Amino acid sequence: MTQPFLSVRNLSVSFGANGEAKVVNGVSFDLEAGKTLCLVGESGSGKSVTATSLMGLHPAKTTRITADRMELDGIDLLSCDEARFAELRGTKMAMIFQDPMSSLNPALTIGFQLREAVFLHENLSRADQDARVLEVLQRVRIPDPERRMTSYPHELSGGMRQRVMIAMALICRPKLLIADEPTTALDVTVQAQILWLLGELQREFGTAIIFITHDLGVVAEIGDDVAVMYAGSLVEKGSVFDIFDRASHGYTAGLLSATAEFHPGQTASKRLVEIPGSLPQFSNLPQGCNFADRCAFAAPSCLDRTPDWREVAPGHVTSCDQPVGAFDAPKKETAR
Amino acid sequence: MNSFVFKRLLSVVPVVLVVLVTVFLLLHIGPGDPAAMIAGENATREQIEEIRQRLMLDRPLLEQLWLYLGNVASLNFGESVYSGFPVMSLILQRVEPTAILAIYTMVLSILISIPMGVWAAWRAGTTLDRALVIASVIGFSVPVFVIGYALVEIFALRLRWFPVQGYKSLADGFLACIRSLTLPAITLAFLFSALVARIARATMLEVLSEDYIRTARAKGARNRRVLIVHALKNIGVPVVTVIGTSFAALLGGVVITESVFNIPGMGRLTVDAILTRDYPVVQGVLISFSFVLIAINLLVDLSYALFDPRVRQ
Numbered sequence: 242m243t244q245p246f247l248s249v250r251n252l253s254v255s256f257g258a259n260g261e262a263k264v265v266n267g268v269s270f271d272l273e274a275g276k277t278l279c280l281v282g283e284s285g286s287g288k289s290v291t292a293t294s295l296m297g298l299h300p301a302k303t304t305r306i307t308a309d310r311m312e313l314d315g316i317d318l319l320s321c322d323e324a325r326f327a328e329l330r331g332t333k334m335a336m337i338f339q340d341p342m343s344s345l346n347p348a349l350t351i352g353f354q355l356r357e358a359v360f361l362h363e364n365l366s367r368a369d370q371d372a373r374v375l376e377v378l379q380r381v382r383i384p385d386p387e388r389r390m391t392s393y394p395h396e397l398s399g400g401m402r403q404r405v406m407i408a409m410a411l412i413c414r415p416k417l418l419i420a421d422e423p424t425t426a427l428d429v430t431v432q433a434q435i436l437w438l439l440g441e442l443q444r445e446f447g448t449a450i451i452f453i454t455h456d457l458g459v460v461a462e463i464g465d466d467v468a469v470m471y472a473g474s475l476v477e478k479g480s481v482f483d484i485f486d487r488a489s490h491g492y493t494a495g496l497l498s499a500t501a502e503f504h505p506g507q508t509a510s511k512r513l514v515e516i517p518g519s520l521p522q523f524s525n526l527p528q529g530c531n532f533a534d535r536c537a538f539a540a541p542s543c544l545d546r547t548p549d550w551r552e553v554a555p556g557h558v559t560s561c562d563q564p565v566g567a568f569d570a571p572k573k574e575t576a577r
Numbered sequence: 578m579n580s581f582v583f584k585r586l587l588s589v590v591p592v593v594l595v596v597l598v599t600v601f602l603l604l605h606i607g608p609g610d611p612a613a614m615i616a617g618e619n620a621t622r623e624q625i626e627e628i629r630q631r632l633m634l635d636r637p638l639l640e641q642l643w644l645y646l647g648n649v650a651s652l653n654f655g656e657s658v659y660s661g662f663p664v665m666s667l668i669l670q671r672v673e674p675t676a677i678l679a680i681y682t683m684v685l686s687i688l689i690s691i692p693m694g695v696w697a698a699w700r701a702g703t704t705l706d707r708a709l710v711i712a713s714v715i716g717f718s719v720p721v722f723v724i725g726y727a728l729v730e731i732f733a734l735r736l737r738w739f740p741v742q743g744y745k746s747l748a749d750g751f752l753a754c755i756r757s758l759t760l761p762a763i764t765l766a767f768l769f770s771a772l773v774a775r776i777a778r779a780t781m782l783e784v785l786s787e788d789y790i791r792t793a794r795a796k797g798a799r800n801r802r803v804l805i806v807h808a809l810k811n812i813g814v815p816v817v818t819v820i821g822t823s824f825a826a827l828l829g830g831v832v833i834t835e836s837v838f839n840i841p842g843m844g845r846l847t848v849d850a851i852l853t854r855d856y857p858v859v860q861g862v863l864i865s866f867s868f869v870l871i872a873i874n875l876l877v878d879l880s881y882a883l884f885d886p887r888v889r890q
Contacts, residue, residue: 296795298791298794298795323800324799327794327797327798327799328797329797330794330795330796330797331795331796331797332797335795335796336795338788338791338792338795340788343787343788343789344788344789344791344792345789345792346789346792346793346807346811347789347811347885347886347887348810348811348813348884348885348886349806349807349810357793357796357798357806358796358797361796361797361798361802362797393886393887395886395887406792409792409796410795410796
């Protein structure tokens with residue numbers, strides 16, 4: 242069997258000088274070239290930390306990263322030092338962030354910031370750099386790119402800035418793009434445009450994408466595979482169809498029933514079903530299944546023993562001792 | 578851009594007027610007869626009358642103000658009551674050491690404080706960072722004259738690297754002049770660089786936690802590049818602001834430092850004029866200091882456009 246493009250095994254990340262806060266705990270996943278993996282979970286579930294660990298963006302002094310394997314395109318990321326990471330960032334992997342308002346440097350022109358992404362990694366003349374910048378600005382559909390190169394970030398709208406961020410990330414054609422909630426800060430119509438653009442660029446460049454989001458609507462739109470995280474651990478992993486049609490972990494089921502839906506012809510509005518309770522403290526994780534005390538399907542044994550991974554279908558795994566089987570939402574019982 | 582500069586320049590006009598009127602009224606808001614105050618305790622009635630005539634204090638207040646503004650506009654600050662010399666020429670005689678001392682202190686402080694502050698922020702939380710924070714607290718807590726005398730004791734009396742006191746003017750050669758002002762400049766730089774270094778460190782810490790710093794690292798920029806290209810320009814506005822506003826404190830320090838090192842500058846002129854109740858000189862000195870501060874503030878405002886493109890509209 243050939244090695245997958247990106248392979249992560251048993252990744253754990255802790256913060257603090259003595260590793261007090263273990264915010265990511267034993268996460269494993271693979272990603273094939275050109276595919277999209279969606280990391281899903283609520284705020285604080287460890288999805289961003291997982292992704293930024295791949296980029297080596299955590300301060301080395303206060304972060305402890307351990308894993309059995311963390312390989313990107315044959316490169317062992319665990320053995321990379323800061324200098325090696327700096328070479329990989331931009332060329333092998335790139336990242337776009339949640340808030341395009343604050344992610345661009347307000348004191349530097351768009352053109353400078355894009356050009357920098359080129360000349361950090363490639364030895365090109367100034368004219369060639371400019372040509373590359375213009376080309377990529379056209380690719381992300383920025384109108385009037387020549388003029389935009391001399392603009393400052395505050396002169397652009399949020400959607401335009403996110404396009405600039407995407408252009409900056411993709412200018413050296415990295416094989417992996419990590420998108421950390423790139424559409425959360427944008428309004429809905431712009432969201433759709435950005436997602437469409439990402440999909441188009443992915444098909445053209447063959448980029449693999451790790452897409453971090455808590456918006457299941459976005460997952461359905463662009464995901465190939467989905468990994469659901471809860472309290473720093475993976476709880477369920479499978480294809481987008483597995484997750485949406487046959488969710489088997491109580492948390493995934495809860496997330497799905499907490500999603501707003503609208504069907505044409507629907508008259509009465511359905512009450513959204515929330516998941517009761519909140520995330521446990523990282524320093525004080527419960528015994529047994531992390532999610533047990535919030536789970537609608539929990540059995541008494543769930544509170545005592547840590548659940549095993551089980552494969553409910555080929556490629557669809559869940560960390561649950563009471564898999565929900567076919568997705569059976571608890572909405573009927575709780576709806577008033 | 579041009580309209581930004583124009584608006585800033587325009588905003589200076591009312592400030593200048595307020596300063597001039599305040600300085601003019603200085604003589605009149607105090608209790609008693611200004612002519613008698615200037616003449617001193619042992620003056621005869623004739624002497625007081627003579628001063629009143631000479632300074633035109635017998636005219637109506639508004640007319641006096643009008644005459645005063647007219648004189649100032651033609652750079653005529655009147656004559657010293659004490660020595661009889663024109664105030665303008667007294668100021669011109671004394672401005673050189675003070676101007677050189679202030680510029681020397683500024684350059685020295687900026688060269689020390691900004692690298693120190695930036696470096697402390699980069700190494701935040703380490704022992705070196707803490708040592709720097711403590712040093713800066715000491716720097717602006719210890720009075721100027723204590724630092725001054727300590728430096729004289731070490732570098733002038735024991736090591737004999739610099740003169741104990743006195744001033745060599747530029748006419749005696751640039752190096753001699755700089756040498757005579759080095760200890761005073763270091764003395765003042767303690768205070769000034771402590772202030773600037775603290776602000777530089779604090780704003781740098783803030784900037785380093787910004788999202789765009791993470792973006793710069795995510796595209797593969799190395800640490801030093803992130804610091805110099807992406808962060809430094811963004812601490813410009815707060816740092817220049819504190820340099821500008823603490824310039825007033827620097828001028829205050831100049832007065833004391835000139836006494837400690839026996840430098841015949843504007844500070845000494847001010848102190849002497851106040852002690853001898855030489856009102857025209859006090860007024861002239863006040864106006865000069867005020868105009869320098871107004872000019873510095875204007876430069877600070879204009880420099881914002883250099884660091885922050887959002888200001889330029």
